[in-house]
Amino acid sequence: MKKDVLVSVLGTQRNDVGETDTIHLVTEGRMFIKPNSYYIVYNESEISGMEGTTTALKVEANRVTLNRMGRSELKQTFEEGVLNESVYVTPYGSMHMGVLPSKVQVDLGDKGGSINLEYELQFDQRKLSDNSLLITVKEEHRFSELR
Numbered sequence: 001m002k003k004d005v006l007v008s009v010l011g012t013q014r015n016d017v018g019e020t021d022t023i024h025l026v027t028e029g030r031m032f033i034k035p036n037s038y039y040i041v042y043n044e045s046e047i048s049g050m051e052g053t054t055t056a057l058k059v060e061a062n063r064v065t066l067n068r069m070g071r072s073e074l075k076q077t078f079e080e081g082v083l084n085e086s087v088y089v090t091p092y093g094s095m096h097m098g099v100l101p102s103k104v105q106v107d108l109g110d111k112g113g114s115i116n117l118e119y120e121l122q123f124d125q126r127k128l129s130d131n132s133l134l135i136t137v138k139e140e141h142r143f144s145e146l147r
Contacts, residue, residue, distance in 0.1 A: 001033040005112060007042045008136040013121070013129045031112070031137060036060065038108055040137055044068075057115070057135070059108055064115055078117050080104045085122075098122035099131075112137040 007029040013021045029042030037060045044053040052071035057064060068074040073089040078101045085098040103118035115135040121128045 001110075003031045003033070003110075004140040005029050005031045005040070006138045006140050007040060008134075008138075010134040010136075012132045014131070015129045016127070028140060029137075033110055040135070044070075044072075059106055059115060061106060062104060064104060064106065064117065078104050078119060083122075085125075096124050098125065108137065111139055 005028070007025075007027055009023075009025045009027075011023045011025075025044075027042050029040055032039040032041070037058055040057040040059065042055055044051060044055055053073075054069050056067045056069070058067070062079065064078040066074065066076045066078070071091055074086060074097070076086050076097070076099055077084045078099060080101050080103065083098055083100045085096065088095045088097045099119045099121060101117060101119040103116060105114075105116040107113045108115065114137070115133070117131075117133040117135075119131055121131050
């Protein structure tokens with residue numbers, strides 16, 4: 001089953017000197033409901049700095065896999081306590097990247113919900129920052145459907 005949804009992504013990045021960067025993106029997307037997982041697909045925008053990139057999230061009970069395709073490419077798995085390394089490909093070059101999640105909390109159902117990720121971000125096997133991602137998914141009700 002497929003549903004139109006509104007996806008809200010709130011990302012926070014805190015470096016080792018305490019500087020914090022926050023980004024908030026709200027966009028339309030699609031949610032695909034499978035027997036043991038959900039897929040959430042949306043297009044990145046200029047706000048995220050990844051215009052021309054599509055993000056797909058495979059959401060399972062204890063694991064979230066992020067797959068970016070297009071101008072930027074990345075496949076990253078978030079599983080509590082498990083270091084996942086990958087190559088992040090951008091128009092400006094490639095980087096070796098890793099995530100070590102301390103929290104992977106999924107509260108998602110057929111009508112939407114949330115995904116809460118907290119993780120250490122690493123570049124070239126060195127800690128870059130502590131990050132959090134709060135992704136909220138809600139069914140989108142179009143005006144024509146309300147009549």
